[in-house]
Amino acid sequence: MSNVMTKFSLRKEDCIAGMRRLPAEYIDLAVTSPPYNLGVRYSTYxxxxxxxxxxxxxxxxxxxIARLLTRDGSLFLNIGAAPANPMLPHEMVLELRxxxxxxxxxxxxxxxxLPSGHGSVGGTNTSPAEVSTSIxxxxxxxxRRFLNDCHEYIFHFTKTxxxxxxxxxLGVPYQDKSNIARWSxxxxxxxxCRGNTWFIPYxxxxxxxxxxxHPATFPVQLAENCIKLHGVTRVRRMLDPFLGIGNSAVAAKRCEVPEFIGFDIDAAYLREARRRLAPERRKRAGK
Ligand SMILES: C[S@@+](CC[C@H](N)C(=O)[O-])C[C@H]1O[C@@H](n2cnc3c(N)ncnc32)[C@H](O)[C@@H]1O
Structure with a gap:
C-alpha cells in the first residue's frame, strides 16, 4: 500500500457548467449514475x-464527459429501468452512440x-423448489405482470x-481446477475473468x-470494481458528475486514486458526502 491520500474537489454546481470549466482530456475515469427520469423523489432535482x-x-x-476523458479513458454509467419505462437504459445507449x-x-x-448445492462442481439442474438461498x-x-427488478445496468463506454x-x-478462482492447465x-x-454479472448487494x-x-445510490463496491477494472494505477483523476452522497468518492479513497472531482446540485447530499470523507479531509489538513 502506497498510502496515497486522495485530493477531493466536491462542488455544489450543475455538472454541465462545472465540467465546461475543466480542460480537455483531464480525466482518466468517470463513474456515475445520473437521475433516471423515473420520478424519484430527490430533495432538489x-x-x-x-x-x-x-x-x-x-x-x-x-x-x-467525452471531452474530459483521455483517449484511453473509461466511463462507467449505471442506469436502471422501471416497469413503466423498460426501454430507458437501451434508449440511453442509443442516444449516446x-x-x-x-x-x-x-x-x-x-x-x-441460488439452488441448493450451488457451491459444488456442475449440477445446476435443480427445480425452483430446491432454491436454498436468496441473498x-x-x-x-x-x-401480476411484472417481475421484481433485481438488476441494473453498468454501461462501459469508451472512445474506441x-x-x-x-x-x-476482479478475477475469481476456477471452480473446475483442471481448466488452469487446459487453457494456456x-x-x-x-x-x-469474473464476467459481466456483478453481484453487489446493498x-x-x-x-x-x-x-x-439519498433515494437512489449505488454501493461503494460498484464504483470500486470500476476503478479496479480500468486499472488502479492508470487512474490519476476520477470524475463523478452526479455525486449524490459520494459513494464513488469513497471508492476513490479506498483505491487511493490521487485526485477526485464530483458535482451535485444538492447541498444536503454534498454535506453527507463530505461527512463520509471527513477523516480523509482532516488527515490532509494535518488535524
Ligand atoms: C442517481 S443520483 C446519484 C447517486 C450517487 N451515485 C450515490 O451513490 O450517492 C443522481 C444525483 O444527481 C444529482 N443531480 C441532478 N441534476 C444534476 C446536475 N445538473 N448537476 C449535478 N448533479 C445533479 C441529484 O441531486 C442526485 O443526487
Missing part, C-alpha cells in the same frame, strides 16, 4: 422531464436466489472500444435517513 428533453440533456452531459462506443455491458445484480436486497414490485482492462483485478492463457494462475440498514440519506 425534479426527476420528471419529457422523455425527449431528458435524453437531449443526457447527450449534453455525456459530450462533456455518436458520443461513445459501448465497450462492455455489465449487469449489477442486487439480489439472487441481497431489492424494492419489491406489487404486480479498444481500452485494455485489468480483468483479473491462465499461465498457471487460478484466476479467471448493505442491510435499519435507519434510512441516517444510514443512506
Amino acid at each position: 425534479s426527476d420528471r422531464a419529457a422523455r425527449a428533453d431528458y435524453l437531449r440533456w443526457c447527450k449534453t452531459w455525456a459530450r462533456e 455518436d458520443v461513445f462506443v459501448l465497450q462492455n455491458t455489465i449487469h449489477w445484480i442486487k439480489s439472487i436466489a 441481497g436486497h431489492f424494492k419489491p414490485i406489487s404486480s 472500444a479498444r481500452v485494455e482492462l485489468n480483468r483479473l483485478a 492463457h491462465t499461465r498457471g494462475e487460478d484466476l479467471r 448493505k442491510t440498514i435499519r435507519n434510512r435517513d441516517k444510514q443512506r440519506p
Whole structure:
C-alpha cells in the first residue's frame, strides 16, 4: 500500500457548467449514475422531464464527459429501468452512440436466489423448489405482470472500444481446477475473468435517513470494481458528475486514486458526502 491520500474537489454546481470549466482530456475515469427520469423523489432535482428533453440533456452531459476523458479513458454509467419505462437504459445507449462506443455491458445484480448445492462442481439442474438461498436486497414490485427488478445496468463506454482492462483485478478462482492447465492463457494462475454479472448487494440498514440519506445510490463496491477494472494505477483523476452522497468518492479513497472531482446540485447530499470523507479531509489538513 502506497498510502496515497486522495485530493477531493466536491462542488455544489450543475455538472454541465462545472465540467465546461475543466480542460480537455483531464480525466482518466468517470463513474456515475445520473437521475433516471423515473420520478424519484430527490430533495432538489425534479426527476420528471419529457422523455425527449431528458435524453437531449443526457447527450449534453455525456459530450462533456467525452471531452474530459483521455483517449484511453473509461466511463462507467449505471442506469436502471422501471416497469413503466423498460426501454430507458437501451434508449440511453442509443442516444449516446455518436458520443461513445459501448465497450462492455455489465449487469449489477442486487439480489439472487441460488439452488441448493450451488457451491459444488456442475449440477445446476435443480427445480425452483430446491432454491436454498436468496441473498441481497431489492424494492419489491406489487404486480401480476411484472417481475421484481433485481438488476441494473453498468454501461462501459469508451472512445474506441479498444481500452485494455485489468480483468483479473476482479478475477475469481476456477471452480473446475483442471481448466488452469487446459487453457494456456491462465499461465498457471487460478484466476479467471469474473464476467459481466456483478453481484453487489446493498448493505442491510435499519435507519434510512441516517444510514443512506439519498433515494437512489449505488454501493461503494460498484464504483470500486470500476476503478479496479480500468486499472488502479492508470487512474490519476476520477470524475463523478452526479455525486449524490459520494459513494464513488469513497471508492476513490479506498483505491487511493490521487485526485477526485464530483458535482451535485444538492447541498444536503454534498454535506453527507463530505461527512463520509471527513477523516480523509482532516488527515490532509494535518488535524
Ligand atoms: C442517481 S443520483 C446519484 C447517486 C450517487 N451515485 C450515490 O451513490 O450517492 C443522481 C444525483 O444527481 C444529482 N443531480 C441532478 N441534476 C444534476 C446536475 N445538473 N448537476 C449535478 N448533479 C445533479 C441529484 O441531486 C442526485 O443526487
